[in-house]
Amino acid sequence: MIEISSDVIRGYNDTMILNILMKEPSYGYEISKQIRSISDEKYIIKETTLYSAFTRMEKKGHIESFTADQDPDGNGKKRTYYRITDAGKEYYRSKCEEWDLTKEVVERFIEH
Amino acid sequence: METIKSYLEAMFAGMPNSAEVRKAKSELLQMMEDKYNELIESGQSENTAVGTVISEFGNLDELADDLGLTREIEEVRGKEAETPRRQVTLDEVQSYIENRKKKALFLALGIMLCITSVACPIFSPLTHAYTVGVTLMFLCIGAGVGFIIYSGFADSEFRYITKTLCQIDMSTASYVKDKRRSFEPVRALCVTLGVVLCVICWVPCVMFSTTNAVVVGPALLFPIAGIGVFLIVYSNVLIKGFDILLRLNDRTTISGSYKDLPDSEVQYVSKTAQTIAAIYWPVVVCAYLIVSFLTFQWQITWIIWPIAAVMHRVIMINCVKSDE
Structure with missing residues (x-):
């Protein structure tokens, strides 16, 4: 079975995460679960990839982290949540445009 | 879940103990825990769940780059090159613990002999041999002091553990932790017994005060207190040995610290x-x-x-x- 090459998709991990955060703030495992289900289980993001994306984007100011209690039934344990910033939304738009262009260019060289 | 924790611990063994690394570690653990819990809830076996979580973890090199840890790792390595830390092996740790037992035994025996020695001249009126009693007392003190001095030298071959910078790896640390944990109840018993003996050592004095053999009371007081002190000293010296080993690693070592840092x-x-x-x-x-x-x-x-x-x-x- 063909698997997604991590080299190719690396540039778009941030885009996927931002897309999920556009809807609502979320936390690590929830985001990885959504990526898996939206991609029909075709792409499973590694924990280390996800965490480094968080730190990278936080440094660039695309997302912000905050701590909140775990789910309503939570036992008082805190969890780190992430939310998208305005700069992040802007970055997301530009990445979407970039992808359209990339796709258009690469597509012309693909024969089935 | 323990397997996942030790896996993560092992993955991070080569990282410095900075705040960033600790945060990364706890965040990653949280994600892994979430995934693990959900897999277990969905009816997977423990082994499958652990396997899935670990296979989807990724690798830390990527993380080190993104966290800007490459520099920190270099720094710690640099520090190591400047002041190299001696890696204490499991064999060395084992013989250190054995040796520590010897040291503890001699120190505790020495102190006990010094305390007990006083009983000799007290006993002697019973036997009408004062000189024998006094001589015995000095012999006891001499032997006791000898033991104490010997215990001071007993660990001289392991002086490097406290005098130079050392570190231990994770498996050695968990060996020491296990040993310490299994000794903890023994130590509790020794200390309790020791304190009780010290508290009740005057009881014979009361018991024998009305009999003809009045001196038996004070004569027993010292040996009983001596045994009490022996138990307390022995168990404390031994447990301190474990703590010394566990404290070898600190913020500047490349492997994790295994003991709460003193500032806690x-x-x-x-x-x-x-x-x-x-x-x-x-x-x-x-x-x-x-x-x-x-x-x-x-x-x-x-x-x-x-x-x-x-x-x-x-x-x-x-x-x-x-x-x-």
């Missing part, structure tokens, strides 16, 4: 508890002095100390937050 203070359950703990010993001292000066019964008022020590233990158990 005792956590009290409440403000009141903290106050009680703070004023406890001063209050005991005042009580001792006041009672003693008012009654002038110094020969008996010392009993406040052992009682206060036992009470302190009981109070502290209720006042201090435990880590678990």
Whole structure:
């Protein structure tokens, strides 16, 4: 079975995460679960990839982290949540445009 | 879940103990825990769940780059090159512990002999041989002091552990931790027994005070107190050995630290508890002095100390937050 090459998709991990955060703030495992289900289980993001994306984007100011209690039934344990910033939304738009262009260019060289 | 924790621990073994790394570690653990819990809930076996979580973890090189840790790792390696840390092997750790037992035994025996020695001349009136009693006392003291000095030299071949910078790896650390944990109940028993013996050592004095053999009481007081002190000293010296080993690693070592760093203070359950703990010993001292000066019964008022020590233990158990 063909698997997604991590080299190719690396540039778009941030885009996927931002897309999920556009809807609502979320936390690590929830985001990885959504990526898996939206991609029909075709792409499973590694924990280390996800965490480094968080730190990278936080440094660039695309997302912000905050701590909140775990789910309503939570036992008082805190969890780190992430939310998208305005700069992040802007970055997301530009990445979407970039992808359209990339796709258009690469597509012309693909024969089935 | 333990497997996942030790996997993560092993993955991070080569990282410096900076705040960033600790945060990364706890965040990653959280994600892995979430995934693990959900897999278990969905009916997967423990082994499958652990396998899935670990296979989807990724690798830390990527993370090190993104966290800007490459520089920190270099730094720690640089520090290591400047002042190399001696890696203490499992074999060395084992023989250190064996040696520590010997040291503890001789030190405790020495102190016990010195305390017990006083009993010899007290006993001697019974046998009408004063000189024998006094000679025996000095022999005991001599032997005791000899033992104490010997115990000081006993670990000279392991002096490097405290004198030079050392570190231990994770498996060695968990070996030491296991040893320490299994010794903990023995130590509790020794200390309790020791304190009890010290507290009740005057009982023979009361028992024999009305009989013909009045001297038996004081003569037994010292050996009993000696045994009590022996138990306390022996178990404390031994446990300190484990702690010395576990403290070898610190913030600057490349492997994780295995013992809470000294800056972590005792956590009290409440403000009141903290106050009680703070004023406890001063209050005991005042009580001792006041009672003693008012009654002038110094020969008996010392009993406040052992009682206060036992009470302190009981109070502290209720006042201090435990880590678990």
